[in-house]
Amino acid sequence: xxxxxxxxxxxxxxxxxxxxxxxxxxxxxxxxxxxxxxxxxxxxxxxxxxxxxxxxxxxxxxxxxxxxxxxxxxxxxxxxxxxxxxxxxxxxxxxxxxxxxxxxxxxxxxxxxxxxxxxxxxxxxxxxxxxxxxxxxxxxxxxxxxxxxxxxxxxxxxxxxxxxxxxxxxxxxxxxxxxxxxxxxxxxxxxxxxxxxxxxxxxxxxxxxxxxxxxxxxxxxxxxxxxxxxxxxxxxxxxxxxxxxxxxxxxxxxxxxxxxxxxxxxxxxxxxxxxxxxxxxxxxxxxxxxxxxxxxxxxxxxxxxxxxxxxxxxxxxxxxxxxxxxxxxxxxxxxxxxxxxxxxxxxxxxxxxxxxxxxxxxxxxxxxxxxxxxxxxxxxxxxxxxxxxxxxxxxxxxxxxxxxxxxxxxxxxxxxxxxxxxxxxxxxxxxxxxxxxxxxxxxxxxxxxxxxxxxxxxxxxxxxxxxxxxxxxxxxxx
Ligand code: NAP
Numbered sequence: 001x002x003x004x005x006x007x008x009x010x011x012x013x014x015x016x017x018x019x020x021x022x023x024x025x026x027x028x029x030x031x032x033x034x035x036x037x038x039x040x041x042x043x044x045x046x047x048x049x050x051x052x053x054x055x056x057x058x059x060x061x062x063x064x065x066x067x068x069x070x071x072x073x074x075x076x077x078x079x080x081x082x083x084x085x086x087x088x089x090x091x092x093x094x095x096x097x098x099x100x101x102x103x104x105x106x107x108x109x110x111x112x113x114x115x116x117x118x119x120x121x122x123x124x125x126x127x128x129x130x131x132x133x134x135x136x137x138x139x140x141x142x143x144x145x146x147x148x149x150x151x152x153x154x155x156x157x158x159x160x161x162x163x164x165x166x167x168x169x170x171x172x173x174x175x176x177x178x179x180x181x182x183x184x185x186x187x188x189x190x191x192x193x194x195x196x197x198x199x200x201x202x203x204x205x206x207x208x209x210x211x212x213x214x215x216x217x218x219x220x221x222x223x224x225x226x227x228x229x230x231x232x233x234x235x236x237x238x239x240x241x242x243x244x245x246x247x248x249x250x251x252x253x254x255x256x257x258x259x260x261x262x263x264x265x266x267x268x269x270x271x272x273x274x275x276x277x278x279x280x281x282x283x284x285x286x287x288x289x290x291x292x293x294x295x296x297x298x299x300x301x302x303x304x305x306x307x308x309x310x311x312x313x314x315x316x317x318x319x320x321x322x323x324x325x326x327x328x329x330x331x332x333x334x335x336x337x338x339x340x341x342x343x344x345x346x347x348x349x350x351x352x353x354x355x356x357x358x359x360x361x362x363x364x365x366x367x368x369x370x371x372x373x374x375x376x377x378x379x380x381x382x383x384x385x386x387x388x389x390x391x392x393x394x395x396x397x398x399x400x401x402x403x404x405x406x407x408x409x410x411x412x413x414x415x416x417x418x419x420x421x422x423x424x425x426x427x428x429x430x431x432x433x434x435x436x437x438x439x440x441x442x443x444x445x446x447x448x449x450x451x452x453x454x455x456x457x458x459x460x461x462x463x464x465x466x467x468x469x470x471x472x473x474x475x476x477x478x
Contacts, residue, residue: 010040010207011190013053014200019208020046025180030096030327030363031317039183042208047216050204054146054173055222057201062143062171070120073168075196077113080106080161080189087157087185092318094182095156096326096363097281099318108443109161112461115445116165119466123170138475143171144248145224147469148217150210150238152230153329154284156182157189159229159252162445162460164189164203170469172225175204175217179230181329183207214238221245225469228252229286232409232454250458250468252450254383255286255411258404259440260426261302262397263295265416269438271305274389277414277440279313279367282325283387284333286455287412287434287442290384291373293400296393303371303391307353310367310389325387327363334363337386344370344379344390354388375406383409397426405431410453414440433459 008024009016017040018024024038061069080087088102095102128137149163160176167174178186190205206213214234217223218241227250228238235253242249259277261270278289294302318326328334341358345351351358354368365386373380373390380390394400404413413432417423420437427435433451436442443449448459458468 008038008040010042010046010187011193011203011205012046012050013204014194017046019043025207027094027181027184029093030181030329031319036093037184039180039187039207042206042213044212044216047206047208047213048220050175050206051146051216051220051222053201054175054204057199058146058173061173061199061202064171066121066123066171069168069171070117072196072198073113073117073120073165076189076192076198077110077117079192079195080113081110083192084110087188089319090185090188091156091182092326094184095153096329097318098323098326099321101280102318105155105158108445109158111445112158112161112165115461116169116466119166119463120169122463123466123470125472134478136477138477140473140475141467141470142473144469144471145172146175146222147172147225147227148175148177148223150177150214150217150226150228150230151179151186153179153181154281154286157185160186160189162449162465163227166460166465167469168198168202170466172469173202175206175223177206177210177213177217180207180210215241218242218247219244224248225250227458227460227468232456235456248468250460251456252286252458252460253411253454253456254409255288255451255455256290256381256383256407256409257287257412257414257432258291258293258430259289259414260400260404260416261292261294262400262415262417262422262426263297264418264422266418266438267298267302267305270302270416271309273414273416273436273438273440274306275309275313277436278389279310279325279387282328282365284329284385288385289389289414289440291380291404292389292391293394293403294391295400296395299391299393303352303369306389306391307369310369311353313367313387315364315366325367328365328386329363331363333385334360334365337365337384337388340379340382340384340386341368341370341388344373344377347374347377349373349377349379349390357388375403381407397422401426401429408454409451411451411455412436412442
């Protein structure tokens with residue numbers, strides 16, 4: 001695959017660069033442990049160079065007519081669409097997810113780029129009536145400046161596309177630091193930026209030590225905004241590090257999604273939604289269901305049907321078309337899931353299927369369904385990030401809402417009911433940034449993605465997504 005050669009370099013100031021020291025890190029296929037590529041371990045000076053180049057490129061990029069920026073963004077999206085199979089194969093090789101999901105991720109990323117190409121032309125301010133007839137109040141939306149993004153491994157290109165699209169649309173220049181497990185598709189995206197004639201320095205893609213790069217970005221007075229998708233733990237560290245330069249942040253952090261099945265739910269739809277919402281990407285998405293809350297009147301039927309469907313999911317190498325669940329990203333991820341399963345078992349939870357996963361030694365973890373889960377258990381409180389369904393029952397809507405809200409996280413929640421009014425009432429009372437009503441496929445370019453509480457703040461995608469990369473300037477004209 002030609003990407004192996006290309007992906008050993010970072011994009012800085014319009015040039016492909018190796019680490020000055022020659023140092024690299026290995027990128028391996030999580031399914032086979034095969035070495036796919038090496039990528040540069042940049043030093044601090046090179047990170048500073050990326051920041052300086054983004055800073056130098058900012059005035060010209062900001063002043064480019066929005067239509068020009070839009071044209072380039074659209075061109076990147078078009079190239080990604082044209083090369084979608086190449087990207088999908090690469091994502092599966094570096095991340096492990098089934099090929100069908102990688103194809104979906106590429107299409108989802110194209111949508112973000114095309115969406116923001118159009119939004120670029122609609123970054124409009126306001127004229128507000130003043131108390132004084134002599135005065136005019138003008139509000140301008142201006143790009144904040146150099147924006148940086150730190151992205152996770154679970155959606156290697158989609159998280160980057162939705163940050164880069166919004167930043168470039170707003171008129172910001174951009175620096176991206178992809179996760180070390182999955183830098184390859186991100187670096188290949190840099191090639192598409194070059195082809196689209198994005199000016200030198202307007203997009204930089206850098207790899208290396210996360211703590212060093214994170215600290216350099218946070219300390220720099222030139223970087224005006226950082227958008228981070230990843231764990232709540234690292235998000236909190238970035239909040240602390242942002243204090244010195246009073247940097248604007250967007251934080252898309254961890255979740256603990258409840259999936260509420262009310263007593264009038266259509267069970268067929270609920271089971272379909274449960275399988276998609278729980279097991280895609282082997283359970284490794286921030287909006288994956290973490291807790292099924294099922295009305296006691298049909299908890300048994302729901303559990304039995306979920307078990308039947310979960311047992312039919314084929315676990316294997318994502319490159320094989322029949323695979324529904326790929327490997328977990330690495331051994332630490334597997335150990336975390338195994339630890340949560342064993343802790344739940346010793347606290348009294350019951351396995352309906354997948355008990356063998358308690359002894360998993362490979363990254364291929366069989367799908368599990370567990371009942372009798374209680375709010376005191378670790379598995380209730382922690383993000384599982386694995387193919388594990390946990391089921392708890394309730395007897396009233398109020399109890400379901402209270403159980404669902406019993407977490408410091410607030411990213412996504414799901415409600416299944418055949419009564420739309422009841423579902424809407426329930427959704428309004430859930431302390432989450434996004435609620436799927438009879439739906440678990442909630443991510444798309446048109447909608448504002450983001451959380452509340454310790455799941456973070458800021459929104460990505462949608463017309464609101466560009467706002468996170470702008471500042472308002474008020475002009476008082478007398
Ligand atoms: P993570 O450990 O927080 O890592 C995310 C990124 O941050 C990686 O690139 C990582 O690089 C980097 N990082 C680590 N320490 C850093 C530091 N001190 N300064 C700057 N950057 C640092 O999270 P993950 O395990 O990759 O991703 C899974 C988490 O992301 C889950 O909690 C999931 O819910 C969350 N997530 C949230 C959303 C959302 O939209 N809300 C979407 C997807 C995922 P290194 O790997 O080199 O440390």
